Amino acid sequence: MNMKGNVLLFIVAVAMVPLTGFAGGHAGDRDEGPSVREDIDFVLHLMARGDLDEGLFVLEGMHPADAHWSDSLSYLTGWILYRQQRLEASARHLLQVNRDSPLFQKSHFFAAYNLAHSGNQSAARSVLNGIGPEGGSMPAALQQLQLGGLALLERDFDSYQRKAVVYSGQYHVMAREEQMMAAHYDRLRGRPDRHPWAGGVLSAVVPGLGKVYAGKTAEGIAGFLYVASMGLTSYDFYRSGGSGSVLFIVSASITGIFYAGNILGSISAVRRSNNEFNHEMDQRILFDMHIPLRNAFN
Template sequence: MTMNTDRPPDGLWSVVRVVSLCLGFMVICQWAAAQVSPTDSLYRQEIDFGQYLLNSQQYDDAALVFAKLDTATVGQLDKSQADSLHFLNGWAYYNLKQLLPSSEQFLQVSGNSTKYHASRFFAAYQLTYKEYYPQAAGVLNDLYLGEDSLLAELRSLQLSGNVLLHRNYKEFEKHANGFTYSYYQLQKEEENLQKAYHQLMKVKRRSPFVAGLLSAVVPGLGKVYAGKPKQGIASFFPIALLGAQAFENIHKRGIKNGFSIFYTGLFSVFYIGNIWGSALSVQIKQQERYHEIDHHILFDLHIPLRNVFGN
C-alpha cells in the first residue's frame, strides 16, 4: 500500500518516462557524434577547404586538394561522400579547362547524387569537345531522365550537336524534329543549331583537281575558285611577271643563255608550286569554314548547360 502512495500519479509518471527517454536519446546522439571516424573528419575538413579554394578561384590548388583526398580515403568513403568529392574535383578540372580529367571525375558521380544529371551532361559536353563523339552520345543515351521534359529536350539538343559535329546529318534531322523551342534556356541554341546545320549543308564541296587545272591555265584562278580571291590575285602577278621575263629573255637572248635558263627555272618553280597550292587551298578553305561552324556549335551546346544547371 505504501508503494501506492510513494508512486507518483500516472500522468506525472508518463512525463518522467518521456523525459528520461529523451535524455537517453540525447546521450546516444552525443556519443554517436563523438564517434565520427577520422576519415569523416578528414573528409569534412578537406571538402570545406576545397570548396573555399573553388570559391576563391584557386582552381589548381582545389584540384590538388581533392585529388589528394581521393587517394587518402580510397574505399573508405560512403557513396554520397564519394559523389560530392568527384563532382567538386570535376568542377575544379572543368574550370582549369582540363576537359578529360574533368569528365573522368564527373562520370564517377553516382545516380543517387543530386548532381548526377549536371555531372553527366557536363561530362558528355566535354567528351564532345574532345571529339569523343560516340562516347559522349553513349553517356547521354544512358541517362535516365524520368518525367523531366526540360532535361529530355536538353539531351536532344546535346545529341543533335554531337551528331552535327560528327557530320551525321540524318541523325541530326531526327533529333532536331523533336525541338519544341518552348524552353527559354534552350530556344535560342536550338535555332542556332538549325542554322549551323543549314550552313554545313551549304559548305561548297569543290574539287582540288579542278582548282589545280584552273591554276594551270591561269595562275591563281584555282585559288579564286577555292574561295580565296585575294590570294589568287596575289599569286597571279609574280608568276605572270616571271613568265614574261622568261619569255623576253628566251626571245631576245636565246634559250641557251644563262638569263633565260635562270628565269625559266624560276618561273617553272613558282608556276608548279602555285598549281599544287591551289589544289591544297580547296581543302584549307573548307576546313576553315567547318572549324568556324563547329566552334559556334560547341558554344551553343555549352551555354544551355550553364543556364539549366545554374552555374
C-alpha cells in the same frame, strides 16, 4: 543548485560533446564526416578564388573511408578539371558520379560535352543516351539538343533532322540555341563541296584561280601576278637572247617553280579553307551545345 540550473548545465554539456574536435581537420577514430565536409568547404573556397591547382591538390589528398563521399569528390575533381579545360580527364571523373546522386545529371551532361569537345562523339553519344528520362521533360529536351549537336559535329544530317523534330523552343534555357542549331544545319548543307584537286586543276589553267576557288581571292591575285610577271620576264629574256641564253634558262626555271608551287599552294588552300570552315562550324556548334548546359545547371 536548483532544478533549472541543472537543466542548463545538462544542455550545455550535451551541446558541447559532439562538437569536440569538429574542426580538427583529421579523421581519427571519430566520425570523419565533419572533417571531409570541412575539406570540401575549403575546396569550394579555393574554387571560388580560382585557385584550381590548389583545389585539385587538396582533393587528391582526400581519401574518405565512407564511399558516400565519392560522388562529391568525383564531381568536384571533374568540375575543376573542366574549368581548367582538361576536358578528357574531367569527363573521366564526372562519369564516376553515380545515378542516385543529385549531381548525376549535371555531371553526365558535362561529361558528354567534354567528350564531344575532345572529338570523341561516339562516347559522348553513349553517355547522353545513358542519362535516361529521369528529371522531367526539360532534361529530355536538353538531351535531344545535345544529341542534335553531336549529329551536326559528325555531319550526320539525317540524324540531326530526326532530333530537330522535337525542338519546341518552349524552354528559355535552350530556345535560342535550338534556332542556332537549325542555322548551323542550313549553313553546313548550303556550302558547296570544294575539292582540293579541282583547285589544283584551276590553278594549272590560270595561275591563282584555284585559290580564288578556295575563297582566298587576294592570295589568288597575288599568285597570278607572281607567275605572270616571272613568265613575262622569261619571255623578255627569250626574245633578247634566245632559248640558249643563261638568263632565259634561269628565269624560266624560276617561273616553272613558281607555277608548280602555285598549283600545290592552291590544292593546300582548298584543304585549308575546308578545314577552317569545318573548325569554325564545330566551334559554333560546341558553343551552342555548351550555353544551355550552363544555363540549365548553374
